Amino acid sequence: MSTPTANPVYKLELTSSPHVHSRWNTKQAMWLVIISLLPPVVASVLFYGFYQLFVILVSVGVCVGTEALIKKARHKEVTISDGSAAITGLLLALILPPNFSLFFTAIGAIFAIAIGKEIFGGLGYNIFNPALVGRAFLQAAFPVAMTTWAIPNFSDAVSKATPLAAFKFEKITADLGAMFMGNISGSIGETSGLAVLLGGIFLIVIGVVNWRVPLAMVLGVIVFGGIFWLIDPSKYPNPFFHLLAGGFMFGAFYMATDWVTSPLTGKGMWMYGGGISLIIVVIRLFGGLPEGVMYAILFMNGFVPLINKYTKPRVFGEVK
Amino acid sequence: MKKQVTLWQDYFKGIWEINPAFKQILGTCPTLAVTATVENGIAMALATTFVLTFSSFIISLMRKLIPSQVRIASYIVVIATFVTIVDLVMKAQFPELSKSLGPFIPLIVVNCIILGRAEAFASKNGPLRSVLDALGNGTGFLIALVALSAIRELFGSRSVLGLQILPDTFEPMIVMILPAGAFITYGLLLGFSNTLAERKKRIAQEELVRKYKPVQKAGSEEIISQEA
Numbered sequence: 001m002s003t004p005t006a007n008p009v010y011k012l013e014l015t016s017s018p019h020v021h022s023r024w025n026t027k028q029a030m031w032l033v034i035i036s037l038l039p040p041v042v043a044s045v046l047f048y049g050f051y052q053l054f055v056i057l058v059s060v061g062v063c064v065g066t067e068a069l070i071k072k073a074r075h076k077e078v079t080i081s082d083g084s085a086a087i088t089g090l091l092l093a094l095i096l097p098p099n100f101s102l103f104f105t106a107i108g109a110i111f112a113i114a115i116g117k118e119i120f121g122g123l124g125y126n127i128f129n130p131a132l133v134g135r136a137f138l139q140a141a142f143p144v145a146m147t148t149w150a151i152p153n154f155s156d157a158v159s160k161a162t163p164l165a166a167f168k169f170e171k172i173t174a175d176l177g178a179m180f181m182g183n184i185s186g187s188i189g190e191t192s193g194l195a196v197l198l199g200g201i202f203l204i205v206i207g208v209v210n211w212r213v214p215l216a217m218v219l220g221v222i223v224f225g226g227i228f229w230l231i232d233p234s235k236y237p238n239p240f241f242h243l244l245a246g247g248f249m250f251g252a253f254y255m256a257t258d259w260v261t262s263p264l265t266g267k268g269m270w271m272y273g274g275g276i277s278l279i280i281v282v283i284r285l286f287g288g289l290p291e292g293v294m295y296a297i298l299f300m301n302g303f304v305p306l307i308n309k310y311t312k313p314r315v316f317g318e319v320k
Numbered sequence: 321m322k323k324q325v326t327l328w329q330d331y332f333k334g335i336w337e338i339n340p341a342f343k344q345i346l347g348t349c350p351t352l353a354v355t356a357t358v359e360n361g362i363a364m365a366l367a368t369t370f371v372l373t374f375s376s377f378i379i380s381l382m383r384k385l386i387p388s389q390v391r392i393a394s395y396i397v398v399i400a401t402f403v404t405i406v407d408l409v410m411k412a413q414f415p416e417l418s419k420s421l422g423p424f425i426p427l428i429v430v431n432c433i434i435l436g437r438a439e440a441f442a443s444k445n446g447p448l449r450s451v452l453d454a455l456g457n458g459t460g461f462l463i464a465l466v467a468l469s470a471i472r473e474l475f476g477s478r479s480v481l482g483l484q485i486l487p488d489t490f491e492p493m494i495v496m497i498l499p500a501g502a503f504i505t506y507g508l509l510l511g512f513s514n515t516l517a518e519r520k521k522r523i524a525q526e527e528l529v530r531k532y533k534p535v536q537k538a539g540s541e542e543i544i545s546q547e548a
Contacts, residue, residue: 115504140494140495140500
């Protein structure tokens with residue numbers, strides 16, 4: 001934050017409410033998010049090899065480049081140094097399957113920034129999480145490549161199926177310990193619950209993301225998943241399987257907590273997190289797809305303006 | 321006094337100025353549904369143009385006879401007649417095409433381009449101008465559908481009009497032949513056409529300002545901005 005003494009030619013920038021308030025400014029917070037993503041990046045290289053670094057680099061590079069190009073073309077200030085495009089690229093790379101084609105990664109990155117973010121006006125105006133928009137596009141465009149999994153390095157598994165797919169189609173429940181460490185097949189950054197938890201708790205402790213959304217999602221999935229598990233334990237997985245499987249942890253800590261696309265009020269955050277976990281459980285148990293975190297978060301993103309409207313705090317002294 | 325509109329303008333306005341797909345946003349249902357291939361897009365646009373032209377002609381001939389309370393029902397009868405002709409001819413002559421367009425040929429009956437032109441133009445103008453207006457709108461619709469379907473077919477199945485253009489190494493994007501791809505492409509094209517229209521408007525505005533600048537007096541700026 002520039003102060004008049006530090007920078008004599010300061011510009012007064014006016015934006016309309018609501019404002020997020022935080023002890024970090026946007027730039028600092030974005031770089032802290034990037035730091036917090038280091039454990040999942042390390043885990044992805046550890047489990048799936050060095051090639052994943054190229055995917056990450058291509059994704060980040062194309063995202064930043066696309067943002068710079070679009071800002072230039074629209075004669076707007078180039079704001080790539082705030083790191084938001086880099087984060088989108090990093091998040092997008094981490095939710096891709098292992099050994100993903102670099103060309104497809106670039107297409108997804110262009111789509112995430114151009115359609116997911118810049119078409120709405122850039123950072124702060126997008127309705128949907130850009131990284132998830134990119135992944136949803138790739139999922140629809142290249143369904144085969146997006147569901148080709150690999151066996152992680154330290155695993156003695158013979159099946160490449162993700163735990164969720166294995167459960168959905170063959171009723172095999174994976175070992176929860178292996179799922180927590182990340183020794184299972186899945187998207188490169190999401191498989192290791194431990195790495196995601198490390199980064200996520202770091203973000204919450206330093207106050208970059210609000211604790212309510214992840215907590216609401218974790219509690220929600222335990223409650224909703226638990227209800228079905230209690231009804232029929234042989235047919236439905238136990239709630240901890242839900243917690244560790246697929247992209248749940250990554251979604252809860254990094255995707256659903258995006259400042260721009262999550263609600264502003266405390267009550268709204270609980271509703272939002274609870275809604276996401278309910279949709280995740282419903283898709284996983286009754287949907288055609290094995291995993292539903294991405295669609296659940298995108299779906300609830302669409303509800304955020306409505307949630308904000310109905311949970312708006314009353315003005316002091318206002319009479320209903 | 322009413323401004324004189326030439327016959328050529330009546331035809332030409334449908335192509336860009338009031339393009340059914342990009343300016344009036346009419347007929348979005350077939351626009352999105354049948355544009356997975358260029359062949360389907362052209363067939364749909366031609367069928368619509370045929371129905372549009374003949375129903376506009378008949379409706380404009382009968383415009384003084386139809387009581388305004390039952391005009392929509394009367395228009396639908398006229399339109400349905402021509403749609404039936406198109407549907408039966410396509411079933412007999414182009415069974416493959418008819419199958420791939422499916423229910424969208426019978427659905428031309430409720431296509432809002434045809435009803436919209438009947439209501440907005442053919443019911444108020446003579447037969448010659450109505451036919452020209454219908455042909456112009458049909459041409460505009462054809463251009464829109466070809467643009468949309470060319471993009472979708474190129475990325476969705478690597479080809480345009482069945483001819484392969486992109487190499488085999490290019491993995492086709494399945495999303496482009498799905499409804500989601502139709503919405504994305506349509507949205508992008510709409511945004512593009514709006515950008516073009518806005519730029520044209522801005523240039524015209526600047527021209528106007530430049531024209532009036534030398535004789536500008538106090539207060540004349542307001543008049544210019546009102547005109548613009």
